[in-house]
Amino acid sequence: MSGTQSLPTAVDALEDKARKHKQAQNTQYHVSIARHNISEINSELDNLEEALRDLRYYKTVLEDAFDGSAPTMLGSAVQTAENVADVTQDDLLGNVKSSEMSNDEISLDEDETEPKVELTSEVETHLSQIRSAKEQVENVSETIQSKLKSKRDTWSTRVSAAEELQKILGGQNSDFSRTLNHMHRLLTRDLMDSSGSASKFVSEWENATDSWEKHQSLQSFDDFKEKHGLSDSTIEDVKTLSKSQQLTLADVSIETLEEMKRVDELESAVELSL
Structure with missing residues (x-):
């Protein structure tokens, strides 16, 4: 009998094994929570960064290409966005860990095979702050876009008038015809495309308008x-x-x-x- 465990000892061993298995399940569950929460925040931060990139593009084009003025609320919107985005991965993990996650046994509903992985309250708050900041940035961006569209419409009218005159003259001035084609492309294709380079647009627009001014009688x-x-x-x-x-x-x-x-x-x- 020396090589055989007594019944109480065997039961204790099985219970210990079951307890370790449950602890492993709980640990995996909390790891899943952390990954899910961090993934959600990173996704929203990516969206916020994209909105900021768009805003920077439109602001640069409005101010440097068309001598326009950005709305006064731009500064506060950018500051709010930078504040909520100023977070490290360690900070995110800390927010997740600070939530009330116990090591109690995980319970499942009758129709569930795996526990639900939900957002923690701290992360929900952070997500709300990020989305609010993104909305502020987008509102400012839309205001600037409206100003740019007004500039575009004004210039498109001027370019169309010059193109009409060039049509009568048979495009005799090839340099000016090229300038008009260039301006038409910049206004209709490049201006509102925030995926492009703002500095490149500004440079091309300055070159085009310099050429435009040299042909005043053909405008x-x-x-x-x-x-x-x-x-x-x-x-x-x-x-x-x-x-x-x-x-x-x-x-x-x-x-x-x-x-x-x-x-x-x-x-x-x-x-x-x-």
């Missing part, structure tokens, strides 16, 4: 009229041609013909039928 019909001293009737005839409508000699006065003839760009671009 609109009014500018073209002023430079060449054209009458309103001549400009109206030019606008008619810009809409791909035909004019005959019977539609044009002698004065208009004389004005068109003395402007090199119009003389070579306008065709009249007999």
